[in-house]
Amino acid sequence: MSVEKGLRIRLRDGKIGRVTFGKTIGFLLLAAVAAFMALPLVYVVTTALKPLNELFYFPPRFFVEQPTLKNFQDLFLALDGLDVPFTRSVFNSVFVTVVVVVLVIIITCMAAYGLVKHKVPFGNLIFSLILMGMMFSPYVIQIPNYLIVNGFGMVDSYWALIIPKIAVAYNLFLVRQFVQQIPDPFLEAARIDGAGEMSIFFKIVMPSLKPVIATLAVFSFVNNWNDYFTPLIFIQDEALKTLPLAMQMISSGNSIARAGAASAATFIMVLPTVLIYVLMQKHVVDSMAYSGIK
């Protein structure tokens, strides 16, 4: 029997916890690194709240002295010189990203399920193609990609931002690992009970993939929300431009008033990604705890 070490303390919920030396060191270390990593985010928040004169302090200050919401007001109401209101870009980004995330989740899980649980001929060949696709940087094939998207007549439409982004090799690789962990007897039992393929997929496979779906949702949301390159190449129509492009336009405007609007726009750009992560992260933990897979 091992002897329990450390100081006994009473936690807030009344349980007895133990503070060991190792745990304390670990905690302090985490806290130091975490503080270092949270700096940029804190900076984004404080900058968004800075009044104009504080934005131009030299050397720049980290914290805000007289916080104000005027930057947001400028961004949504008084932004002159932009043909399209900022809210339209927000809508474009939200619409495109949400559609992509939903399609990515359904189509990737379907493919992983078909690939792993149906023992399709050439399954290994398909898998090696996926592995190879992961290693070919999307940046290198931008021009051929443009030729193809153009060939479909999708340039300057939402389609150009949605369709090419659904089948991502890395996503399938990730989900495949988790589909492998679903026990075959589960699926066989459902089949014997007369469940159709579709209901097996939606009622058994998808729920048991919850943790990885949450992960997938976070990944593809962030990637598409922050994607600057794709809309830059495929979208010329001002009304269809997404947030990253709109932000670039705001910050490249040379009027001083724009600086405030730009800092508020940065905040708005970062907020949803942080929010979705905070929401999904709880979901990841929960579903990990409940899943009967392992």
Added chain:
Amino acid sequence: MKKRQSGLQKRKALVGYGFIAPWIIGFGVFCLFPVVYSLIFSFSEIKDPTTFSFKMVGLQNYLDAFLVDTEFLPTFLQSIGDTFINLILILFFSFFIAIIINRKIRFRGFFRMVFFLPVILGTGFILDQILGENLQEQSITVVRDLLFSEDVVRTMPAEFLEMIQELLNRITVVLWNSGVQILLFLTGLQGISPNIYEAARVDAAGEWEQFWLITLPLMSPMILLTIVYTLVAGFTNSSNEVLEYILEIAFQKNQLELSSAMGWVYFVFIIVFVGLTFVLMRKPIERASDR
């Protein structure tokens, strides 16, 4: 009986293809096809940039990449070395952090969130645009101001300070690229049943033994996944120097054929390298995790 079995299997395979089809079509059209397209470009010379009509020139572009272009090979080697050093540092760092977070430490939810932040903030591409200055550099500046007061700078030799600066840069790169890896390791750690540790404790195994005999073997498939992920992420990262150079050749110097050839050299290297890693490590790892 046997025939009926195979008919059933055929049906099953067909259903399987049905599930895979939407993904495969998307992948084929928007990934595989452009890749083949760029392979053709790499062996050809574009006659007319408006219609992209071309003529085959054999290996000319590949020879140019290595013999005529003096910058390609050094950039290439430099970037490989960098990725490799980062891989090792990222693996150790993220495994370490994941283990600390996985213990019942206070505010673990908060920590888990913070370490994933860099992934959420993106590669800094967007934020760079706005803040006009690299976020990573800003974090470094804050720390440097804390560490290097004027007195320190006056008393220390310049080489030493440069070394520390270099180290700080490296640490920042590692911190900012470990988010996914920490998450992967945490997912793996939480998948290990507490019963196993319970049983080990009953058998009087200490923490250290538990780590080497339970955690590490059971985590080894996840470690392989993380190695592959880190390599691929490092090699295909948009801030990778080789890729930046290849893009520069394509978009600023308008030599699409040469940049396609370079892209393919790089791609084949990555495939061989990551493929070898995967093949060489899979067997020992399967053995370790089966124990």
